[in-house]
Amino acid sequence: MRWSQCAGDVYYVMASAGVMNGPESAQTQKISASLRMAGTGLVAGEVVVDALPYFDQGYEAPGVREAAAALVEEETRRYRPTKNYLSYLTAPDYSAFETDIMRNEFERLAARQPIELLSMKRYELPAPSSGQKNDITAWQECVNNSMAQLEHQAVRIENLELMSQHGCNAWKVYNENLVHMIEHAQKELQKLRKHIQDLNWQRKNMQLTAGSKLREMESTWVSLVSKNYEIERTIVQLENEIFQMKQQHGEANKENIRQDF
Numbered sequence: 599m600r601w602s603q604c605a606g607d608v609y610y611v612m613a614s615a616g617v618m619n620g621p622e623s624a625q626t627q628k629i630s631a632s633l634r635m636a637g638t639g640l641v642a643g644e645v646v647v648d649a650l651p652y653f654d655q656g657y658e659a660p661g662v663r664e665a666a667a668a669l670v671e672e673e674t675r676r677y678r679p680t681k682n683y684l685s686y687l688t689a690p691d692y693s694a695f696e697t698d699i700m701r702n703e704f705e706r707l708a709a710r711q712p713i714e715l716l717s718m719k720r721y722e723l724p725a726p727s728s729g730q731k732n733d734i735t736a737w738q739e740c741v742n743n744s745m746a747q748l749e750h751q752a753v754r755i756e757n758l759e760l761m762s763q764h765g766c767n768a769w770k771v772y773n774e775n776l777v778h779m780i781e782h783a784q785k786e787l788q789k790l791r792k793h794i795q796d797l798n799w800q801r802k803n804m805q806l807t808a809g810s811k812l813r814e815m816e817s818t819w820v821s822l823v824s825k826n827y828e829i830e831r832t833i834v835q836l837e838n839e840i841f842q843m844k845q846q847h848g849e850a851n852k853e854n855i856r857q858d859f
Contacts, residue, residue, distance in 0.1 A: 652802040653809030721747065 656662065693701070706713070723744055726736035 650805040650809045650812075652805040723747065 651657070696704070723740070726733060726740060730736040
């Protein structure tokens with residue numbers, strides 16, 4: 599991109615100086631070939647990134663985005679991967695962290711079976727059936743079930759009383775821990791944003807400095823190339839004048855010789 603711009607500047611300077619008038623000479627062809635070689639020699643073996651987004655202009659010009667998209671599309675159309683780039687990796691084991699409950703649930707989902715409803719049987723107090731009205735064992739099981747559920751309700755009441763006494767303080771401590779975690783995360787976010795901003799400013803300053811230096815070097819290069827071309831053109835003109843003078847001198851000598859005879 600920059601080499602083509604330099605070449606255009608060279609031709610513009612030459613045309614402005616009046617050294618490009620008339621048919622293209624051998625010297626002009628030589629300079630054109632050298633410019634083409636200079637522009638393609640840098641990217642022959644590898645890709646050289648010479649874009650300076652903070653310095654270059656013309657990215658928002660009409661047709662630039664479409665041209666870039668066309669180049670990307672052409673490259674993706676011509677690109678054909680020849681091998682599997684993930685071949686060196688082992689096959690993933692998706693069941694490494696599955697538990698028996700998860701595995702059973704996945705199997706149920708694969709079989710499209712409905713989910714099993716929560717059983718409330720443990721909270722029921724059924725009386726013995728009509729055939730076990732006189733069975734002492736059946737009545738003893740019912741009594742044991744009622745005592746277990748009564749104790750369970752007593753434990754729930756104790757937990758509610760403990761929560762009413764200490765739950766507020768525990769919740770406050772939990773909220774304070776969340777606030778500290780949020781403040782720490784916000785400080786880290788501010789550090790990262792500041793680091794990104796400093797990095798962008800550093801990149802911008804480096805690119806602006808490099809762009810100014812490149813522009814100065816390009817201007818110097820164009821000036822030197824145009825001067826070299828003017829020197830070579832002057833040399834060719836002098837050689838032509840010398841050749842014409844030699845021819846005139848030779849013709850004058852021949853005329854003198856004829857007059858002598």
